[in-house]
Amino acid sequence: MPASLPLSLQLAWLIPLYGFSGLALALPWMGGLFPRNGQRPAAYINILVTLLAVLHGSLALRDVWLTGPHHISLPWFAVADLDLRIGLDLSLYTLAALALVTFMSLVAQVFALGYLDKEWSLARFFGLIGFFEGALSGVVLSSNLFLSYFLLEMLTLSTYLLVGFWYAQPLVVTAARDAFLTKRVGDVLLLMSVVALAAWSGSMEFTDLYSWAADAKLSGSVSPLAGTLLGLGLIAGPMGKCAQFPMHLWLDEAMEGPNPASILRNSVVVTAGALVLMKLMPLLQLSLIATDVLLLVGTISAVAGALVALAQVDLKRAFSYSTTSYLGLVFVAIALQQPGIALLLLLCHGLAKALLFMSVGAVIATTNCQDLTELGGIGRRMPATLSAYLVAAAGLVGLLPLGCYWCFGQAVEALGHSALPFAAVFLLTNLLFLGSPMAKTRRTPEVNWLMALPMVSLTVIVLLTPLLMQRIDPVPGIAAFSLPVGLAVSASGLAGVVLGGLNRLDQVRSGSLADPLRGLQDLLSHDFYTERLYRATVVALVAAASRLTNWIDQRLVNGLVNGLGRLSLQSAENLRLSVSGQLQSYVFTVVLAIVVLLSCISWWTGALEVLP
Amino acid sequence: MNLADLPLLSLLLAIPFAGALGLMLQPVTAAPARLRAVAIAVLAVQILVSLLLLVPFDPAEPGLQLRELHSWIPGIGLDYRLGVDGLSLPLVLINGALTLVAVVCTREFSRRPRLYFALLLLISGAVNGAFLADNLLLFFLFYELELIPLWLLISIWGGAGRAYAATKFLIFTAISGMLILGAFLGLALLTGSVDFSLTPVTSERLAMGSQLVLLAALLVGFGIKMPLVPFHTWLPDAHTQASTPVSVLLAGVLLKLGTYGLLRFGLGLFPEAWSRLAPGLALWAAASVVFGSLAAIAQRDMKRMVAYSSRGAARG
Missing domain, CATH: 1.20.120 (Four Helix Bundle (Hemerythrin (Met), subunit A))
Structure with a gap:
């Protein structure tokens, strides 16, 4: 790399390492070197390194703003003809995403300091968050498919560890397992495509892959079937990460983990998954089917996720389904070749959803309850939480001046020309997000300042999102959509809010007595019975296959071995009876054996000559 | 003294074998904990020597390095030839480390500890020999x-x-x-x-x-x-x-x-x-992976499960 680069960019590879170093520094506390009631220093160290990452990231952002995008490449591992390099892409949008990641991590960590106040293994949590943040920043910056894959796997691992943080509870264990396995399915499919790409194109840098894909499309060197399989494998990874339709169950279960981790998971992890997908997008041009599948998956996730979210009684689960739904919208935008809209949507959603989860966390921390039917009336007691919640919800559903409104507007405008039904999806999803007011519960004090501070500051940021968006994307103008579209979007948002306000919470949730409604509600609250469907199909299939394999293994393979053993023992027993004590018969046997052996050898060498 | 002049590879064989011999020479009444300490010490030296290999080892150069050659029975082509390359070096390191793990995690001392630890060292030496043989x-x-x-x-x-x-x-x-x-x-x-x-x-x-x-x-x-x-x-x-x-x-x-x-x-x-x-080999390996993993799911015994999954991992 040229020496003229600003120092902050030369050392950009350090940014992911800050997070990892947080894990390493927390190890002494995690390993029990210090007493269990003295775990705070590990948390402080982690917050400090995250702060460093934020500062470094923003310096780099400023330098890139001034000097334009850069690419740095470091040697990593070279054996014979295998040359792995770490490639980092320092462009405006990766660094903006990095700033989002590191800042969110910082905010979530400060929040966690308050939320996990009485937690014994504080150091373990902060160490894991450090690991998480490191992998995430790596994914965001990486310009190399192999590195991205590698870091996505690390993300899977850290998600598993974070979801399983309270590992003594059975529900937590199944949730962590499901999260791990679901993401693994996506990762393995992604790995297949990565290996195929490595063999076909010979390089793992995204830019090389793009030119390879363009060439391959022109020359037709990749058959349509191979291209389709490749594309499906490539989208499977981000689908697992973003909890999209067939692989969405884990995000809802993952709500068993600590809330600060949920903040990160619902805002930035899904963003990272979508960013990877965006980087892979040019490779998907090899196959139209993959794009169609992406579109389909996004649409199903958006509508179904929103419907299912409506019927949840668990506060966190409702919002996790809404994450699935929003990421479905992002997928639709990506599949329709609108990366700008997807990026804006990711940014707005990330900020607003993080704020939403913070306010939810504040409620849970003070009431120790996340059942919506038992909550309500918190607003007057917890003004900061209420305002945060309202701002976040308004930002999400696209009420007029806030972030998502502009995204939706642009999306509907852009898509209206090309694909009207999908524009309707945006409007519909928007409509479905009924803001849910809370109205019960006495004696709930406001949260402590450690939780209130990040919450309030994020509230301000969410309020300022439109300005932020204007700075990032000034050229087309974020308000570049026509009046009717704007009216339609705001109408749908308002309609949602009004509907939500009219529906008294505890009445709706406690269940309808009328049969058709009841069935519908059950269907939605059980996530269209997807879990049972999986149990009946995939899980049952694998279990049956494994029982069959075990039977083959025990009865056939091992049975053959044991049979051979028994045969030789038995024949030896029988041969023993033929021992006569006569020397002649022994000599005869030996001679016979030698003759047979020699003829075998001569036949064998003759056969060898004939072989090709 | 230059490291490259030392017969490091032969040392990697000699140390565990000598350790095994030394353990067998201990009195029968020796305390198991003491025998274990001896085994740990021997393995520590062995690991140290295998780490020393990293110093003269040149990763850029393909082919076997640090070669040692002594004629043994030339008539049948059996020579004492050792060498190490990028494939065998990590395996030698793993061998030392895992034997140490095995010795350290031994909980049950009651039966014939002397022979037990000597055999562990013997395995370690023999495996080193197999990895280094040229x-x-x-x-x-x-x-x-x-x-x-x-x-x-x-x-x-x-x-x-x-x-x-x-x-x-x-x-x-x-x-x-x-x-x-x-x-x-x-x-x-x-x-x-x-x-x-x-x-x-x-x-x-x-x-x-x-x-x-x-x-x-x-x-x-x-x-x-x-x-x-x-x-x-x-x-x-x-x-x-x-x-x-x-x-x-x-x-x-x-x-x-x-x-x-x-x-x-x-x-x-x-x-x-x-x-x-x-x-064909790739297919065979893939079939092994699938078969092993499926059979692992059906196991109830945890060690058996590990065995099947390690079969899944042993792909060509």
Whole structure:
């Protein structure tokens, strides 16, 4: 790399390492070197390194703003003809995403300091968050498919560890397992495509892959079937990460983990998954089917996720389904070749959803309850939480001046020309997000300042999102959509809010007595019975296959071995009876054996000559 | 003194063997904890020496390095030739580290601790020898040498079904050794040279048909050790019956010998025949992975599950 680069960019590879170093520094506390009631220093160290990452990231952002995008490449591992390099892409949008990641991590960590106040293994949590943040920043910056894959796997691992943080509870264990396995399915499919790409194109840098894909499309060197399989494998990874339709169950279960981790998971992890997908997008041009599948998956996730979210009684689960739904919208935008809209949507959603989860966390921390039917009336007691919640919800559903409104507007405008039904999806999803007011519960004090501070500051940021968006994307103008579209979007948002306000919470949730409604509600609250469907199909299939394999293994393979053993023992027993004590018969046997052996050898060498 | 002048590779063999001998020379009444301390000390030195290998080792240079050569029985082509390269170096490091783990995690001292620790060291030395050997016969010697202590470890310190498991292991691995020796001898016989060196066989020297037959023998031989379906049935039994430290060694080090041998000798000696068989091998390995993983899901015994999953991991 040229020496003229600003120092902050030369050392950009350090940014992911800050997070990892947080894990390493927390190890002494995690390993029990210090007493269990003295775990705070590990948390402080982690917050400090995250702060460093934020500062470094923003310096780099400023330098890139001034000097334009850069690419740095470091040697990593070279054996014979295998040359792995770490490639980092320092462009405006990766660094903006990095700033989002590191800042969110910082905010979530400060929040966690308050939320996990009485937690014994504080150091373990902060160490894991450090690991998480490191992998995430790596994914965001990486310009190399192999590195991205590698870091996505690390993300899977850290998600598993974070979801399983309270590992003594059975529900937590199944949730962590499901999260791990679901993401693994996506990762393995992604790995297949990565290996195929490595063999076909010979390089793992995204830019090389793009030119390879363009060439391959022109020359037709990749058959349509191979291209389709490749594309499906490539989208499977981000689908697992973003909890999209067939692989969405884990995000809802993952709500068993600590809330600060949920903040990160619902805002930035899904963003990272979508960013990877965006980087892979040019490779998907090899196959139209993959794009169609992406579109389909996004649409199903958006509508179904929103419907299912409506019927949840668990506060966190409702919002996790809404994450699935929003990421479905992002997928639709990506599949329709609108990366700008997807990026804006990711940014707005990330900020607003993080704020939403913070306010939810504040409620849970003070009431120790996340059942919506038992909550309500918190607003007057917890003004900061209420305002945060309202701002976040308004930002999400696209009420007029806030972030998502502009995204939706642009999306509907852009898509209206090309694909009207999908524009309707945006409007519909928007409509479905009924803001849910809370109205019960006495004696709930406001949260402590450690939780209130990040919450309030994020509230301000969410309020300022439109300005932020204007700075990032000034050229087309974020308000570049026509009046009717704007009216339609705001109408749908308002309609949602009004509907939500009219529906008294505890009445709706406690269940309808009328049969058709009841069935519908059950269907939605059980996530269209997807879990049972999986149990009946995939899980049952694998279990049956494994029982069959075990039977083959025990009865056939091992049975053959044991049979051979028994045969030789038995024949030896029988041969023993033929021992006569006569020397002649022994000599005869030996001679016979030698003759047979020699003829075998001569036949064998003759056969060898004939072989090709 | 220059590190490169030291016979580091020979030291890696001598230290565990001498340690095993030293342990056997201890009085029978020696306290088990003390015996374990001796074993740990020996392994620490062994690991230190294997780490020292990293200093003179040049990763940029392909081929075997730090070679040592002494003529032993030149008449039958058995030379004492050692060498290390990028493939064997990490394996040697893993071997030392995992033997240390096995020694440290030994909880049960009651039965014949002296012999137990000596056998562990013996395995470590023999495995080092197999990884470092640069002569086919020498490799085979160490490959067989490692078998006996492991057989004893399973059949003395094993679980209730240890006799069955140990015998099964012995028979399977002996067949594997026979096939490998057969392939090596066949190679010498067919090419007419008895130097047993690791030079690739080209089709000018040997017809493709013979190459394929010899490679097939090696494949089955090392396939038993790796183990690949359908030559795997010894492993679940051996894992279940062996005590945990021995299982650690079995899964961590000894199974690697199969993969190592396949790469070093299968690919190293018969590159042309290998490239012909490669697609089939990939299929075989993939089938092994799927079969092993599916069978692992159906297991109720945890050690058995590990055994099946390590079969899944041992892909070519």
